[in-house]
Amino acid sequence: MLGFAATTVVDDGSGKVYHRPRPGAAGWLYDGSERPSYVPIQWGGTRRLLASTHPLRGCTMLSKIKIVRFKSVVELEVELGRVNLFIGANGSGKSNLIEAVGVLGAAASGRVDDETLLRRGVRPGVPRLYKSAFPHLSQMPHVSFGAVDLSGASFDVTLWNALENPSPAWGFKTEALRRNAQDSVEVRSTTSVGKHNKEQGMAALRTATLIPGDTALQLMDDLRSYSIFCPNTPSLRGLVQDMQSRDPVGLAGGRLPEAVDELLREGKRRPAISEAPRRGS
Secondary structure (H helix, E strand, O other), X not given: OEOOEOOEEEEOOOOOEEEEOOOXXXXXXXXXXXXXXXXXXXXXXXXXXXXXXXXXXXXXXEEEEEEEEEOOEEEEEEEOOOOEOOOOOOOOOHHHHHHHHHHHHHHHHOOOEHHHHHHOOOOOOOXXXXXXXXXXXXXXXXXXXXXXXXXXXXXXXXXXXXXXXXOOEOEEEEEEEEEEOOEEEEEEOHHHOOOOOOOOOHHHHHHHHOOXXXXXXXXXXXXXXXXXXXXXXXXXXXXXXXXXXXXXXXXOOOOHHHHHHHHHHHHHHOHHHXXXXXXXX
């Protein structure tokens, strides 16, 4: 099961649903009406005004991902919901789809190499293993990824690396960070290749100038924080150290028992937390 929503949904029993993004961001109240109205809710002192009639428009959530020539995926565009479940036989490409988002997250951070991929739970490999190698396809030296969120913000990138004598880091061939189809934040085209450091993402640098609340910045932050959780028995039992530690749980399962214990104790203090799973929130 894979959830792309970066929000916590809380139902207080009144029929109203609160969508709460990361600490410090604004939350939004959907009152359950046929034509929903949104009321800013304060978290961490940040308020934003949003005009929308979409019940999830105030949330941060990917709505679409695009993948071209990555491993077993020749070309794919997937529409996403709040929770996404991929089912298939071994070797059918489920992990490749999930890892593609991890590669896009590394690109959003500004560099794609083994270190940034491992940090997101993506299995490293030589460029030849990252590119589709079906007999009917030409051996193109690049792969492409893209994501769109509910606000309409999008980030698309094409990465390349030589099949023979590859570089440690992938190069950026094209990039496009947009708030919407008409509002581009940063665009890197093939005509600009060679004019900039090819291993440094330009869109990532551009985000340093964006103000909090910018939808393009929100999308990039969400992609940068994406990780693949894949627990293993030694880490779960505490026999080995989780080398991909995170708060509250590491990518290999480190601190999972402690995190569950903390959640149970918090549930006793705040009943709404323990009731949320029963209501499907």
